[in-house]
Amino acid sequence: MAIEVRIPTILRTYTDGAKAVDASGATIEELIGDLEARHPGIKARLVENDKLRRFVNVYLNDEDVRFLGGLGTPVSDGDTVTVLPAVAGG
Amino acid sequence: MRFDSLIESVGRTPLVGLPRLSPSPDVRIWAKLEDRNPTGSIKDRPALWMIEQAEKDGVLTPGCTILEPTSGNTGISLAMSARLKGYKLICVMPENTSEERRQLLRMYGAEIISSPAAGGSNEAVRVAKGLAAEHPDWIMLYQYGNPANWRSHYESTGPEILDDLPTVTHFVAGLGTTGTLMGVGRYLREHKPDVKIVAAEPRYGELVYGLRNVDEGFIPEIYDESVLTTRYSVTSADALKRTRELLATEGIFAGISTGCALHAAIGMGRKAVQEGERADIVFVVADGGWKYLSTGAYEGTLDEAEDRLEGQLWA
Numbered sequence: 001m002a003i004e005v006r007i008p009t010i011l012r013t014y015t016d017g018a019k020a021v022d023a024s025g026a027t028i029e030e031l032i033g034d035l036e037a038r039h040p041g042i043k044a045r046l047v048e049n050d051k052l053r054r055f056v057n058v059y060l061n062d063e064d065v066r067f068l069g070g071l072g073t074p075v076s077d078g079d080t081v082t083v084l085p086a087v088a089g090g
Numbered sequence: 091m092r093f094d095s096l097i098e099s100v101g102r103t104p105l106v107g108l109p110r111l112s113p114s115p116d117v118r119i120w121a122k123l124e125d126r127n128p129t130g131s132i133k134d135r136p137a138l139w140m141i142e143q144a145e146k147d148g149v150l151t152p153g154c155t156i157l158e159p160t161s162g163n164t165g166i167s168l169a170m171s172a173r174l175k176g177y178k179l180i181c182v183m184p185e186n187t188s189e190e191r192r193q194l195l196r197m198y199g200a201e202i203i204s205s206p207a208a209g210g211s212n213e214a215v216r217v218a219k220g221l222a223a224e225h226p227d228w229i230m231l232y233q234y235g236n237p238a239n240w241r242s243h244y245e246s247t248g249p250e251i252l253d254d255l256p257t258v259t260h261f262v263a264g265l266g267t268t269g270t271l272m273g274v275g276r277y278l279r280e281h282k283p284d285v286k287i288v289a290a291e292p293r294y295g296e297l298v299y300g301l302r303n304v305d306e307g308f309i310p311e312i313y314d315e316s317v318l319t320t321r322y323s324v325t326s327a328d329a330l331k332r333t334r335e336l337l338a339t340e341g342i343f344a345g346i347s348t349g350c351a352l353h354a355a356i357g358m359g360r361k362a363v364q365e366g367e368r369a370d371i372v373f374v375v376a377d378g379g380w381k382y383l384s385t386g387a388y389e390g391t392l393d394e395a396e397d398r399l400e401g402q403l404w405a
Contacts, residue, residue, distance in 0.1 A: 009296050055307025057323070064291075064321035082323065085299050086307035088211035088234065088266070 003031060003075055006082040014042040028058060029071040031081065046083065047071070055086045097174060100127055100134045101246045105254040105372065110339040111352075117362045117369045119355055120255060121342060122247070124376055129163075129170045129194075131377035132247075136269050137167030139242035140231040141175065150229055152176050157228040159183075159218035161211050161266075161403045162191035163377060164233050169198035180228070182218040184210050186297070187403050190381040210298040210403050211266075212308040233267045235311035243273025251372055252281055259362075260371040262355040264347040264405055265289040265321065268313040270374060275317040289321040290354035292329065292347060297401040322357065324350040326404065327396050330387055332356070333379070337388075345377040346387055347405035376405075 002022045007015050015021050023038065025031035036043035046056050050071070058065045059082040065073045075081065093099040103126045112118045124132035144150035155178040158168055165181035172179040179200040183192070186207035195202055203221070205214040215234065222230040233239045251258060251274065261278055263270045268289075275287035326346075333349030336342045355373035362369035379388060386398035 008299055010299070053305070055305060055309065059323045062323050062325075064323070066315065067318065067320040082293075084293070084323065086309050087209075087294070087299060088215055088308045088310065 002077065004080045005031065005035060006080065008084055010085065011042060011045055011083065014039040014045070026074060026076075027069075027071065028060070028065055028073045028075060028081070031075055032071070057084045057086055058082070059084070095174070096128045097138060097171060100138050102250065103127065105251065106342075108336075108340045111336070111356065113356075113359045113363050117359050117367075118371065119352075119359055120370065120372045121336075121340075121375050122251060122372055123342075124247075124374055125344065125378035127167075129166045130380070131163040131167065132270060132374060133163040133167040133376075134170075135242040135246055136233060136236075136239040136267075137164055137171055139238040139245075140233065140236050141168070141171050141177075143236075143238040143241075144229060144231060150177065154178070155180060155225075155228045157182070157218060157222055157225070157230045158233065159205075159211065159214040160233070161214070161405070162187050162195075162381070164267075165200060166191065166194050166198065168231070169195055169200040172200070173198050180221075182214045182221065184214050184403055186210070186401055188381055189384050194381070207401065208297055210294065212306075215308060233269065234308075237312065239267055239269035240273035240276070240312055243270050244277045245273075248274040248277025252278060255370055255372060257370045258282065258285060258372055259367075259369045260286045260288060260355070260358050262288040262290060262351050262358065262371060262373040264351050264374065264376055265291040266347075266405055268310050270376075272312055272314060272317050279317070286319040286358070287317055288354055288358055289318050290351045291321060291323050292350050292405040293323045293325045294403065295326065295400040298403065322354045324353045326399050327392065328353045329404070330392055330395050330399065333387065334392070337379075342375060343379045344375045345379050345382055345404075346385075346399070348373075348375045348377070350405065351376070 006020045023031050023034040025034050104123045108119045127134035157180045159182045182203045185204045205217040278285045329350040332352040351373045355371050387395050
């Protein structure tokens with residue numbers, strides 16, 4: 001089961017510069033676990049104390065996972081997950 | 091409608107139906123035309139509320155200098171009020187904002203201090219906070235942390251929507267300072283507990299997210315996640331496509347952040363149709379398209395427009 005994960009510029013040091021990588025898992029948490037196995041060090045930049053870090057936003061098919069089920073949000077084949085840092089507007 | 095001065099005419103904007111973009115007679119989409127404010131954007135509301143609150147608190151007195159980090163519209167609104175009320179205004183603006191916004195600010199007599207393009211508004215906030223510390227006599231109203239920002243929507247935008255459309259089921263707006271969503275969201279939820287409050291967040295090109303550590307991100311102090319039902323990230327391509335669609339099908343010439351909100355509104359409409367539910371979805375037209383003509387957003391193919399918009403702050 002492959003899910004595309006889009007990686008922001010600042011975290012591409014972990015993915016050899018790749019903008020998007022494949023990972024697998026049934027939830028966001030499992031997906032990040034699989035990412036960590038393939039790209040060691042990346043998990044600590046995304047997760048802290050079993051929660052998403054404050055300034056990290058993760059979107060499942062463009063919807064913020066904090067409003068879906070957090071790290072427990074189910075994912076399935078063909079989904080796209082996007083990781084972005086929090087930025088201001090206005 | 092008659093008003094004693096331009097400032098008095100802020101708000102009371104039209105809510106118009108979009109019969110062609112609405113998916114069915116039971117699922118209707120409505121546009122709140124905030125471009126019909128005195129300086130052409132929704133920001134006239136928070137700007138006026140923040141200034142008047144500071145005057146009430148005695149912080150802002152004649153001759154004072156106001157400092158504000160802004161990507162444009164809040165600055166333009168503050169500049170108009172500052173001119174009429176006799177304040178000096180300094181705006182900290184990211185370099186990658188449209189030329190029209192800069193010209194307007196200069197015309198109103200505001201001074202512009204540029205912040206680096208990389209990092210977008212995060213950088214403008216950082217630079218402004220530094221300047222505020224160096225110049226304690228300057229008054230930073232600080233839209234990202236000032237409760238008068240969301241209160242302007244709680245006291246004006248929200249009640250207007252509920253008065254005009256008591257059957258409202260969804261409210262969709264762009265996410266910047268979060269003021270519109272916090273204010274309208276709180277007001278509507280108090281009166282309609284089941285209302286859905288949906289944020290449409292612009293997804294910019296990579297430059298805007300910068301190369302800084304993820305631990306140095308920025309979340310506006312007034313943001314309260316519990317007010318929102320959900321939050322969508324909308325790409326420049328989708329925002330552009332919807333901005334053009336809005337003009338082509340309903341005749342509304344809006345700025346690009348409006349396309350971002352419309353994209354989420356149409357998504358909510360599709361969901362309601364699938365679930366067989368009635369819906370009255372209100373979304374915010376934050377400003378008109380005039381200030382973005384130089385970005386090339388309205389000319390050529392969508393791909394060309396998207397390329398030209400890369401790295402620009404369009405909301």
